[in-house]
Amino acid sequence: MNETFEKTALHRDYAASKLGMWLFLLTELGLFFGPLLLYVMHDIRHPEAFHAASSGLDRTIGFVNTLVLLTSSLTAALSVASIRRGKTELTLIFIFVTVTLGGIFLVNKYFEWTGKIAHGIYPGGDAFAGLPPGEAVFYGLYFFATGLHGLHVIAGMLVLAIAAVLTASGIVNKRDFVKLENAALYWHLVDIIWIFLFPFFYLIS
Amino acid sequence: MANEGAGYLGTEGRPGGISSWIFSTDHKRIGILYLVSILSFFVVGVSLGFLMRLELISHGPTIMEASTYNSVFTLHGVVMLFLFIIPAAPSIFGNFFLPIMIGANDVSFPRLNLLSWWFYMAGAALALATLALGPADTGWTFYAPYSLRTGTYVSLAVFAVFVLGLSSILTGINFVTTVHRLRAPGMGFWRLPLFVWAVYATAWIQIVATPILGVNLLLVIAERVFGIGVFDPAKGGDPILYQHLFWIYSHPAVYIMIIPGMGIISEIIPVFARKVIFGYRAIAYSSLGIAGVGSLVWGHHMFVSGSSYTAGVIFSFFTFLVAIPSAIKVFNWVGTLYKGSIVLGTPFLFALAFIFLFSIGGLTGLILGALSINVHLHDTYFVVSHFHYIKFGGAGFAFFAGLHYWLPKMTGRMYNTKVANWSCLVLFIGFNLLFFPMLILGIEGMPRRYFDYLPQYSTLQIVSIVGSWVLVTGLIMMFVNLIRGAFRGPRAPFNPWGSATLEWQIPSPPQRENFEKIPEVTKGPYDFRGLR
Ligand code: HEM
Numbered sequence: 001m002n003e004t005f006e007k008t009a010l011h012r013d014y015a016a017s018k019l020g021m022w023l024f025l026l027t028e029l030g031l032f033f034g035p036l037l038l039y040v041m042h043d044i045r046h047p048e049a050f051h052a053a054s055s056g057l058d059r060t061i062g063f064v065n066t067l068v069l070l071t072s073s074l075t076a077a078l079s080v081a082s083i084r085r086g087k088t089e090l091t092l093i094f095i096f097v098t099v100t101l102g103g104i105f106l107v108n109k110y111f112e113w114t115g116k117i118a119h120g121i122y123p124g125g126d127a128f129a130g131l132p133p134g135e136a137v138f139y140g141l142y143f144f145a146t147g148l149h150g151l152h153v154i155a156g157m158l159v160l161a162i163a164a165v166l167t168a169s170g171i172v173n174k175r176d177f178v179k180l181e182n183a184a185l186y187w188h189l190v191d192i193i194w195i196f197l198f199p200f201f202y203l204i205s
Numbered sequence: 206m207a208n209e210g211a212g213y214l215g216t217e218g219r220p221g222g223i224s225s226w227i228f229s230t231d232h233k234r235i236g237i238l239y240l241v242s243i244l245s246f247f248v249v250g251v252s253l254g255f256l257m258r259l260e261l262i263s264h265g266p267t268i269m270e271a272s273t274y275n276s277v278f279t280l281h282g283v284v285m286l287f288l289f290i291i292p293a294a295p296s297i298f299g300n301f302f303l304p305i306m307i308g309a310n311d312v313s314f315p316r317l318n319l320l321s322w323w324f325y326m327a328g329a330a331l332a333l334a335t336l337a338l339g340p341a342d343t344g345w346t347f348y349a350p351y352s353l354r355t356g357t358y359v360s361l362a363v364f365a366v367f368v369l370g371l372s373s374i375l376t377g378i379n380f381v382t383t384v385h386r387l388r389a390p391g392m393g394f395w396r397l398p399l400f401v402w403a404v405y406a407t408a409w410i411q412i413v414a415t416p417i418l419g420v421n422l423l424l425v426i427a428e429r430v431f432g433i434g435v436f437d438p439a440k441g442g443d444p445i446l447y448q449h450l451f452w453i454y455s456h457p458a459v460y461i462m463i464i465p466g467m468g469i470i471s472e473i474i475p476v477f478a479r480k481v482i483f484g485y486r487a488i489a490y491s492s493l494g495i496a497g498v499g500s501l502v503w504g505h506h507m508f509v510s511g512s513s514y515t516a517g518v519i520f521s522f523f524t525f526l527v528a529i530p531s532a533i534k535v536f537n538w539v540g541t542l543y544k545g546s547i548v549l550g551t552p553f554l555f556a557l558a559f560i561f562l563f564s565i566g567g568l569t570g571l572i573l574g575a576l577s578i579n580v581h582l583h584d585t586y587f588v589v590s591h592f593h594y595i596k597f598g599g600a601g602f603a604f605f606a607g608l609h610y611w612l613p614k615m616t617g618r619m620y621n622t623k624v625a626n627w628s629c630l631v632l633f634i635g636f637n638l639l640f641f642p643m644l645i646l647g648i649e650g651m652p653r654r655y656f657d658y659l660p661q662y663s664t665l666q667i668v669s670i671v672g673s674w675v676l677v678t679g680l681i682m683m684f685v686n687l688i689r690g691a692f693r694g695p696r697a698p699f700n701p702w703g704s705a706t707l708e709w710q711i712p713s714p715p716q717r718e719n720f721e722k723i724p725e726v727t728k729g730p731y732d733f734r735g736l737r
């Protein structure tokens with residue numbers, strides 16, 4: 001392939017990059033629509049079991065994690081605001097804080113999961129098999145949805161890390177920052193999904 | 206315009222090595238990549254279908270055991286749907302022609318486009334890997350609870366479909382963005398060729414519906430590996446919910462298969478009737494209408510799954526409703542033919558075959574949509590016949606029509622039209638011989654997915670089997686003719702059919718850069734004034 005063949009000019013369509021990203025975020029929402037729909041259907045059928053199971057989750061950790069993610073969304077937005085003003089260093093700091101907060105979220109999640117697993121409450125665990133029918137499904141969905149979300153957190157952290165590298169090397173700069181903007185958008189999505197998961201799993205009882 | 210060498214097909218006069226193809230970000234080369242790979246998988250799918258038919262030539266196990274038959278129809282379904290008919294029209298013709306038709310030099314995200322093809326190939330490799338390991342035997346629908354229990358490689362097959370879905374989503378995102386961002390000056394939405402409208406509507410369904418299938422498949426994997434219990438009654442789960450999630454995607458997926466085909470037909474009909482298409486806006490809107498209403502009818506696959514009677518009535522009603530936009534298209538095509546000065550070119554013959562077969566598919570669909578009749582016909586050969594009429598007779602024939610219409614542009618060479626016309630006739634006869642008896646067999650009670658049958662079904666089964674031989678003969682005729690034409694045929698002029706859309710106003714094959722200067726569009730896509 002020679003140079004004229006690579007239509008470099010096309011790669012710089014800002015509005016297209018944004019539109020493409022929004023469409024992609026839409027598909028991510030679709031991905032979580034499935035488990036949430038299953039949740040609602042099962043909740044209608046086993047309301048008591050769902051409430052009982054939900055009260056077994058640690059609300060404090062859930063709440064702390066919600067705050068952590070909300071803050072990280074703010075710092076992600078601030079990183080974009082900084083690059084617009086050309087403040088590269090500040091941008092990098094904000095990205096760093098965002099990624100760190102993502103890490104804290106995962107560490108909390110890890111303790112939450114291992115706590116449940118230690119009690120045998122996980123698909124395949126001893127206690128799981130003995131749970132009343134609805135409660136098993138609740139935890140099955142809990143592990144599936146938060147696990148899938150956790151993978152998105154990891155993906156978001158990677159994307160932000162890449163954006164940081166691009167910023168440091170000047171590829172993302174004051175005039176061309178759509179890559180960072182899209183990374184931040186993705187991070188907001190990760191946040192928004194959690195805002196849905198949190199009340200569903202932690203607050204219904 | 207003169208024919209200027211091999212255009213995008215060559216690199217500085219040389220054809221270019223394999224890496225100049227599989228790493229190319231040129232939408233035309235990617236279109237060709239899809240063409241070659243999709244048609245190869247189509248051959249695999251046809252062979253499997255052919256073997257299934259052959260199995261039924263006599264009673265008892267003939268060439269395979271019952272369990273093998275189960276695996277063969279599963280793989281046939283997966284290959285035909287996810288590797289052939291879903292990507293065929295959008296990924297081949299959409300990639301190659303959508304940018305040219307709107308006056309652009311490429312899609313919005315060329316590298317993402319290449320990535321989609323790689324995902325497609327990865328998904329295909331995974332799906333075919335199950336063939337060696339132990340193919341799934343669940344049917345292409347992967348219904349729980351059986352799919353959670355069977356010992357075959359269901360997780361791998363399901364993951365393959367997940368990866369193929371990802372490829373489909375990325376293609377959809379690319380097309381929606383391209384249509385919004387890269388239309389040439391003067392190319393308003395109401396001047397878009399109807400094929401572009403169709404691919405655009407399809408792309409939206411791909412974006413909105415595919416993730417739901419994706420997560421459903423992930424849930425199946427999670428059930429199999431960890432046993433999370435959502436579809437497992439023993440743990441309080443419900444397998445019916447699997448069916449809901451599956452069809453929420455898979456009914457709209459039926460439109461992913463057929464709408465681009467309808468778009469192809471809407472291009473061909475006006476060109477060969479030498480007339481402005483009748484009801485341009487009605488056709489464009491009806492694509493959107495199908496995309497919309499089509500998302501509300503999934504329950505018609507579940508009339509006998511134990512859902513409530515009210516739900517059945519509602520889904521039945523919407524099913525009847527969704528027939529309206531499809532019928533609008535048929536009326537508009539026929540209306541375009543009325544008083545046209547018709548040229549009987551090969552693409553046009555395929556288009557006529559399409560209208561006929563698609564109408565049978567649509568009408569049998571209405572029969573199945575009626576609640577009471579459905580109880581009798583559910584899971585019989587009637588259903589098998591119905592969806593082959595829609596997907597093969599409809600989408601498949603439209604795709605063949607598109608091949609005969611656009612290949613001269615893609616390759617710069619012309620096939621033998623006489624052989625092509627004959628192959629169309631043989632295909633048409635073979636198709637009806639193969640699938641029409643299945644309608645009657647279904648009404649008489651022959652269930653689908655059985656590798657054996659009662660003696661009273663013998664005659665019609667044999668007719669149908671002979672039909673599969675005729676059909677395969679037609680396919681061989683058609684492909685040999687097209688392949689010979691592509692490599693050795695006489696040079697095609699830049700506009701052999703006298704079309705008015707933009708792709709025909711540039712050389713055959715197109716230059717690497719589609720347009721030296723982005724054109725200024727001043728007239729509609731079916732305005733034939735000033736053309737021959
Ligand atoms: C040579 C052409 C073809 C032949 C001979 C053929 C034959 C068959 C047969 C015999 C079955 C199984 C019926 C049963 O026992 O239930 C079947 C199923 C099916 N076919 Fe085809 N077919 C052909 C082409 C196609 C095409 C082009 C498509 C799609 C575009 C397609 C899609 C399917 C699907 C989705 C199933 C259902 C699989 C399942 O039950 O899970 N077929 N076909």
Ligand SMILES: [Cu+2]
Pocket residue numbers: 455456459502503505506
């Ligand atoms: Cu349907």
